[in-house]
Amino acid sequence: MRINAKTSEKIAKCLIWTAALLVIAILFSIIAHILIKGIPMISWQFLTDIPRDMGRSGGISSSIVGTLIVTAVAVIVATPFGIGTAIYLTEYTRESRVTRIIRFSAESLAGIPSIVYGLFGFIFFVIYLKMGWSILSGGLTMAIMILPTIIRTSEEAIRTVPQLYREVGFSLGLTKWQTITRTVLPSALPGIVNGVILSIGRCVAETAAVILTAGSALRMPTSIFSPTRTMAVHFYILAREGISMDNAYGTAALLIILILLLNVGFNMLVNRFIAKGR
């Protein structure tokens, strides 16, 4: 017997709504659990004190600082390369063998697992270039990891800039470089910023690649050559080795709050831009 069209329509609709609600429920359950257990642990002292007794007590200030600097190094290094690549792909060339190779490389980089980046960063930056476990090694490894994201988002953003902008630029006698920097890039800026924000989130959340390149030292970093333990790594070690569940929850909550802020902040930025565009 065949199920008639009306029944199958109902079943399908029901399954599809269930799947969607299930996903939202999972997301909510993860975030709510971490925030409910973790927010009470966050205090001024937790944010400003260095970890004591392997993280059993004290705060996580050195991890916060480490996370911020590693992320900053990654973004500062990757952004110019990412935007430059996007400009080349959109403004300087048509589809050719060269662009195919560049795209293939970028997409392959995007698919490489973070543990492999960790292995590479360890053997290349830490050992071969003798940078040791350091903020610099971690930041550079992460820069390679986020490069494809910045390229893709920047390229999409630059492609949506109307061709007319460029034509007007040229017709006013601007050079290609002037047209790109004065008309194309400013209008693509929100999309590019989106890519950078996504990448910041990725750096903050990363564990496997940083633990092998930046190390897991708890002391306050003094320069970019100091080893550090980022918040995600700190959370992992606290939770996995059962050192302190309270501090693990506090660290996780702070991570989630940061990521929520980055995501919400970005959405507000997009909405403002759309409103302005109208």
Add this chain to the structure above:
Amino acid sequence: MKSFKEKLSERVFLLIALSTLSVLALITVFIFIKGIPIIAKVGIINFVFGMKWAPSQGAYGIFPMIVGSVSVTIGAAIVGVPIAICCSIFLAEYAPAKLRNIFRPAIQLLAAIPSVVYGFWGVLFVVPMIRNYLGGPGLSILAGSIILGIMILPTIISITEVSLLALPRHYKDGALALGLTQWQTIHSLLLPAAKSGIVAAVILGLGRAIGETMAVIMVLGNAVALPESVLDPVRTLTTNIGIEMGYASGEHQQALFATGIVLFVIIMILNATAQYITRKR
């Protein structure tokens, strides 16, 4: 006529753009240089199909981990793919505009949650549930499959949704005009038309699952043995590296890079396949 400056800037941008290629080459070269010697010493067959991993005795066989990685990845696909495809159909066809505007950022957020947090959540909720209701240690292929199934959702949903939305509008209009119901239109017309995009999405999702490390370290149990059921603990290629890199040295460290080579090759094959499928379209 292009001026000298124009030509120069084009060259500079080309060099910048080739940075992706050079970095990819660097990664490949360094990981292979570090890992190849041990594969050469042990023999590729013994390395890939060897059953015993005991670095202290010089035994480097990663077959149990390959089985671990493959079984967890298949499990993740079984858990994640149906949910992901339903969600993308929801986003592309069923969701009211208002819900869509909440749902999309929610999916983005799902992708942004640190993998260690997923692992932690798995240890707290998924592992005990399996232990209590299904038996075994709880730390298992099943737990890993569920966590990874959730983690690959954003990848599959976003690419599938894009390929559904990219279909020409008249496909749907025509089908609806012929009196097909919405679901008939979707499953007999839209899904087949978007097939290559969906396949690429699933392959990329599988790549994500096989490459994930921190979440699965926490929920898989990490035993180096061939599993007999989905309730057994396993170790994957990624977790093997993640667990032992901290203290490995010498040959042992080389063997972990060799594990990385195997992982790298699997991922590159998956990536290339996904890219080929997308491009053919």
